[in-house]
Amino acid sequence: MPHRKFVTEQMADFLPHLDYLILTMPMTQATRGLIGERELRLLRPTAVLLNPARGPLVQEAALLAALREGWITGAALDAHYQYPLPPEHPLWSLPNVILTPHIFGSSVGAD
Numbered sequence: 001m002p003h004r005k006f007v008t009e010q011m012a013d014f015l016p017h018l019d020y021l022i023l024t025m026p027m028t029q030a031t032r033g034l035i036g037e038r039e040l041r042l043l044r045p046t047a048v049l050l051n052p053a054r055g056p057l058v059q060e061a062a063l064l065a066a067l068r069e070g071w072i073t074g075a076a077l078d079a080h081y082q083y084p085l086p087p088e089h090p091l092w093s094l095p096n097v098i099l100t101p102h103i104f105g106s107s108v109g110a111d
Contacts, residue, residue, distance in 0.1 A: 008034070015042035020050055027054040035059065040066040045073065052078040067094050076100070 006014040015021065021043060025031050035049075036059040043049075049072060051058060060081050066072050074096035082089070091097050 011039055012042060015039055016044065018043060018047055020048050022050045023053045023057050025053055025057065027056060032056050033059045035062070037062040037065065040071050043072050045070060047072045049075040049077075051075070055079045055081040064090055064094075067096055074098070 021035070023035070025034075034057055040049075040058075040062055049058070049063070049066075055077065057079075063075065067075060076098040077091065078100045080091075080099070085091065085099065091099060
């Protein structure tokens with residue numbers, strides 16, 4: 001049982017204390033783009049974003065800026081903005097990104 005709970009309106013109180021921000025929510029109109037520049041800048045520079053849910057929960061341009069400019073240390077992304085993620089997409093070339101093929105929770109191989 002968590003000793004403290006936060007709601008979306010309290011992100012400014014919550015995000016600066018995280019080492020890992022793990023997104024495990026459904027994609028809805030309310031959650032699309034929920035994490036943008038403001039939220040990513042509130043995280044510690046040593047924080048890591050883990051997104052096994054849906055890519056568009058995080059605003060793509062803000063995530064790319066955060067990773068390139070060091071607002072956060074890195075990201076592990078199991079959900080992407082396009083399927084398949086094009087070979088020229090900038091996420092492929094960032095050294096602080098781990099990309100998986102939307103099988104984060106699999107205990108067996110992709111096949």
